[in-house]
Amino acid sequence: ECNSFILRKAEPKDVSDILRLIKELAKFEKMEEQVILTEKELLEDGFGDHPFYHCVVAEVPEHKQSSDGYTVIGFAMYYFTYDPWIGKLLYLEDFYVMKEFRGYGIGSDILKVLSETAVKTRCSSMHFIVAEWNKSSIEFYKRRGASDLSDEEGWRLYAIDKDDLLKISAKKR
Amino acid sequence: MDSFKLRKAEPKDVPDILRLIKELAKYEDMEDQVILTEKDLLEDGFGDHPFYHCLVAEDASEQSNNNNGPVVIGFAMYYFTYDPWIGKLLYLEDFFVMKEYRGFGIGSEILKLLSHTAVKSRCSSMHFIVAEGNQASIEFYKRRGAADLSLEEGWRLFKIDKSSLLKMSSGPEE
Numbered sequence: 001e002c003n004s005f006i007l008r009k010a011e012p013k014d015v016s017d018i019l020r021l022i023k024e025l026a027k028f029e030k031m032e033e034q035v036i037l038t039e040k041e042l043l044e045d046g047f048g049d050h051p052f053y054h055c056v057v058a059e060v061p062e063h064k065q066s067s068d069g070y071t072v073i074g075f076a077m078y079y080f081t082y083d084p085w086i087g088k089l090l091y092l093e094d095f096y097v098m099k100e101f102r103g104y105g106i107g108s109d110i111l112k113v114l115s116e117t118a119v120k121t122r123c124s125s126m127h128f129i130v131a132e133w134n135k136s137s138i139e140f141y142k143r144r145g146a147s148d149l150s151d152e153e154g155w156r157l158y159a160i161d162k163d164d165l166l167k168i169s170a171k172k173r
Numbered sequence: 174m175d176s177f178k179l180r181k182a183e184p185k186d187v188p189d190i191l192r193l194i195k196e197l198a199k200y201e202d203m204e205d206q207v208i209l210t211e212k213d214l215l216e217d218g219f220g221d222h223p224f225y226h227c228l229v230a231e232d233a234s235e236q237s238n239n240n241n242g243p244v245v246i247g248f249a250m251y252y253f254t255y256d257p258w259i260g261k262l263l264y265l266e267d268f269f270v271m272k273e274y275r276g277f278g279i280g281s282e283i284l285k286l287l288s289h290t291a292v293k294s295r296c297s298s299m300h301f302i303v304a305e306g307n308q309a310s311i312e313f314y315k316r317r318g319a320a321d322l323s324l325e326e327g328w329r330l331f332k333i334d335k336s337s338l339l340k341m342s343s344g345p346e347e
Contacts, residue, residue: 022257022258031258034258035257035258037258050222052254052260052261053255077257081252081264081266084209084250084267085198086206086209087217088224091254093254093256115338115342116342118338118342119339123338125338128330129331131327132327145334145340145341148329148331149331149332151329153304154304154306155303155305156302156321156322156324157302157322157323157328158320158321158322159322160288160298160314160317160319160320161298162292164318164319165288165291165296165299167318169285171285
């Protein structure tokens with residue numbers, strides 16, 4: 001039974017918990033060794049002069065801590081993007097609640113806080129990507145009004161990785 | 174036409190940026206969907222916290238000086254995003270060169286400058302979306318090493334619109 005949790009903005013002290021939860025989510029996708037981000041980078045990038053991301057964390061009291069001894073048991077990472085037709089958007093990048101704390105509405109509450117943040121900061125929409133096989137996440141979002149823009153508008157996500165960026169930037173005209 | 178100049182956008186460029194955004198939208202038959210104003214672009218791009226960055230391409234030729242045509246003939250809009258596994262990324266949002274100025278390498282130079290910006294700001298990658306029907310753009314990017322992550326990793330882009338956000342933020346407890 002877990003209805004005593006709080007949601008709050010992440011602080012610099014939360015950086016090691018954030019990294020732990022990022023790795024747990026990556027492990028769930030069997031990609032844990034692909035997480036090369038460090039606590040130092042998370043600290044500089046999230047809590048410096050210009051934050052590149054924002055986090056909301058879910059915390060439980062000490063006596064309700066996880067089986068492995070943690071009180072920060074969920075998080076969402078987001079940032080602001082820009083649509084040239086309508087302006088600011090809130091982009092949800094990562095969203096995770098530890099397995100033993102699911103089913104208590106923590107995820108729903110996090111999404112509610114994110115929605116409030118989006119409306120308060122005058123964002124027209126919240127965007128995010130979901131893997132096509134992730135049926136439970138797709139259902140979770142569709143229940144809340146999400147529409148699949150890849151389906152409706154044919155968008156595909158592309159990446160040009162660093163090696164190729166270096167090649168492009170060094171090419172003679 | 175090899176006398177063109179690329180530079181960071183300034184507040185004075187906002188009317189040209191909006192004009193080019195609308196031209197690109199028109200090309201997709203979506204011009205009336207552009208509800209952004211010059212005021213929004215100015216506040217959002219040149220205030221304390223910029224929500225986007227722009228590069229503009231200027232026609233620096235003699236002809237441009239003599240006639241009354243536009244000087245700003247292309248642009249790219251980008252911002253920084255964050256990958257929880259690797260950190261900072263550069264996200265290319267809009268990229269357009271006016272039709273009569275294509276074929277001179279301006280697009281390539283813009284992409285080169287963006288790549289340089291990405292590397293200099295310690296970004297691991299540049300991300301962007303392309304409509305699956307847009308073969309010309311897909312080829313342009315693939316020639317430069319772009320990989321289709323929707324294909325390789327199955328990513329689909331979703332959105333939750335304002336009315337649904339309002340419902341969620343004020344709605345009853347689940």
